[in-house]
Amino acid sequence: SQTIHQWPATLVQPVGSPLSLECTVEGTSNPNLYWYRQAAGRGLQLLFYSVGIGQISSEVPQNLSASRPQDRQFILSSKKLLLSDSGFYLCACQGSRDEKLFFGSGTQLSVL
Amino acid sequence: RKEVEQDPGPFNVPEGATVAFNCTYSNSASQSFFWYRQDCRKEPKLLMSVYSSGNEDGRFTAQLNRASQYISLLIRDSKLSDSATYLCVVPGGSYIPTFGRGTSLIVHP
Numbered sequence: 748s749q750t751i752h753q754w755p756a757t758l759v760q761p762v763g764s765p766l767s768l769e770c771t772v773e774g775t776s777n778p779n780l781y782w783y784r785q786a787a788g789r790g791l792q793l794l795f796y797s798v799g800i801g802q803i804s805s806e807v808p809q810n811l812s813a814s815r816p817q818d819r820q821f822i823l824s825s826k827k828l829l830l831s832d833s834g835f836y837l838c839a840c841q842g843s844r845d846e847k848l849f850f851g852s853g854t855q856l857s858v859l
Numbered sequence: 860r861k862e863v864e865q866d867p868g869p870f871n872v873p874e875g876a877t878v879a880f881n882c883t884y885s886n887s888a889s890q891s892f893f894w895y896r897q898d899c900r901k902e903p904k905l906l907m908s909v910y911s912s913g914n915e916d917g918r919f920t921a922q923l924n925r926a927s928q929y930i931s932l933l934i935r936d937s938k939l940s941d942s943a944t945y946l947c948v949v950p951g952g953s954y955i956p957t958f959g960r961g962t963s964l965i966v967h968p
Contacts, residue, residue, distance in 0.1 A: 847893050
């Protein structure tokens, strides 16, 4: 079965600092990968998804970017964090289209 | 119409009660549907897949109504531990999984 590693669990960063969140997947090949963000008390907002190495689609224009340098590695980055980037970031993996999603344990990011 | 809509609740019910949630969707081509459970500050975890013929797992029953474009989740004999947010997932445009905002359930003694 698929296992998703996401770290760190908690991160506190000052405004204007860079960000790099990494997600790695085990137990599957060529998965669809997703980054979601969840604000406190709100639903999941899709940020980026990837169907293969180097293939990134952005759902929402913003201060963030994503990369997929390897089949089972998905990275979320920012050059300069904003206060509005605070939230709970979740990486998710899907074996193929229409299959269920599996989530990493999430990163709670606070930008101060 | 939003792609996926859920009543945010909260649904506040006593232990032992039966509670039902609905989730409406707009993409009539959707084929795969899921219910997830999310505890506070945790990742969503798969609760059930939703099949055309319905799906039952213990106290939980999920059903699909294609004609009216909604899925439902029924929880029987509610437990305190069922308190959580329940998210429905529907394939949206380009088959991207689209989440509802979630329905909050509070089960009290």
